[in-house]
Amino acid sequence: MNVRNCRKCGxxxxxxxxxxxxxxxxxxxxxxxxxxxxxxGEHPGATVTQVAEECEVEVAQIHQWLREERLxxxxxxxxxxxxxxxxxxxxxxxxxxxxxxxxxxGLKNAVAPAHxxxxxxxxxxxxxxxxxxxxx
Numbered sequence: 355m356n357v358r359n360c361r362k363c364g365x366x367x368x369x370x371x372x373x374x375x376x377x378x379x380x381x382x383x384x385x386x387x388x389x390x391x392x393x394x395g396e397h398p399g400a401t402v403t404q405v406a407e408e409c410e411v412e413v414a415q416i417h418q419w420l421r422e423e424r425l426x427x428x429x430x431x432x433x434x435x436x437x438x439x440x441x442x443x444x445x446x447x448x449x450x451x452x453x454x455x456x457x458x459x460g461l462k463n464a465v466a467p468a469h470x471x472x473x474x475x476x477x478x479x480x481x482x483x484x485x486x487x488x489x490x
Contacts (some may be wrong), residue, residue, distance in 0.1 A: 386411045391425060394433075401432040423447045 358369040362377035375383070389409045396398065406413045419425045420435055420436040427433050427445040434443055437450040444450050449457065
């Protein structure tokens with residue numbers, strides 16, 4: 355059994371998975387999230403500060419939900435997020451679509467085997483790769 359203290363209220367709870375907060379605080383956070391989501395839907399031009407004040411939620415928590423892609427912004431939103439790589443305005447997450455593509459391709463190239471770039475027939479032409487038979 356994994357017992358931890360809640361980071362928000364300090365109560366002891368049985369930790370299973372996710373953030374280190376108790377079920378009661380997790381439920382309260384989900385209620386806050388739903389309130390923020392509804393407010394942004396009703397007031398698309400509101401800034402982060404306005405949303406935080408009206409919904410009684412910390413600005414950092416709203417930014418976290420946006421970075422986790424739980425909240426999505428509309429085009430006319432007063433909340434501005436920037437790509438962490440190039441600085442372009444984005445509606446949610448950490449990176450713009452172009453930077454996501456570059457990161458994905460970079461990871462694919464790093465993981466791909468080194469010999470995959472060579473043509474198949476070139477790999478088989480080497481003398482050391484040939485099968486040998488022993489005569490008895």
